[in-house]
Amino acid sequence: MAGGKRINELEIGQKEFVEKTISETDIYLFAGITGDLNPIHVNEEYAKNTFFKGRIAHGILTAGLVSTVIGMKLPGPGTIYMAQELKFTAPVRIGDTIKAEGEVIELNKEENIAVIKTTCTNQDGIVVLTGKATVKPPK
Numbered sequence: 201m202a203g204g205k206r207i208n209e210l211e212i213g214q215k216e217f218v219e220k221t222i223s224e225t226d227i228y229l230f231a232g233i234t235g236d237l238n239p240i241h242v243n244e245e246y247a248k249n250t251f252f253k254g255r256i257a258h259g260i261l262t263a264g265l266v267s268t269v270i271g272m273k274l275p276g277p278g279t280i281y282m283a284q285e286l287k288f289t290a291p292v293r294i295g296d297t298i299k300a301e302g303e304v305i306e307l308n309k310e311e312n313i314a315v316i317k318t319t320c321t322n323q324d325g326i327v328v329l330t331g332k333a334t335v336k337p338p339k
Contacts, residue, residue, distance in 0.1 A: 204276025
């Protein structure tokens with residue numbers, strides 16, 4: 201696999217994205233891998249009596265799509281994730297198609313650091329996650 205973009209190949213405003221439809225299987229696999237079996241994610245009877253009126257995906261599962269953008273596209277393979285700020289703004293439900301997007305907003309070429317604005321939206325254009333990632337592109 202080819203390496204990712206180096207710091208001198210990045211520009212302010214540069215964007216990349218990935219899209220994925222969240223399935224029930226995704227939620228159960230994530231719950232099993234992490235041990236987060238919160239009933240809001242895995243128990244419909246419980247979840248339908250909550251504020252959300254049904255199961256929702258783990259917020260960090262959605263944030264994982266941001267990691268895909270960073271690690272595979274912008275800057276891409278070889279990138280080192282240093283920090284991530286996240287704000288969850290709306291629930292993600294089974295069947296939602298999430299678009300995770302990264303946009304370069306800061307570059308520090310001397311220190312080989314890029315800051316990427318991170319946003320996830322659902323198929324209706326509703327923003328479900330915002331944040332920013334601090335990364336070291338490959339050398």
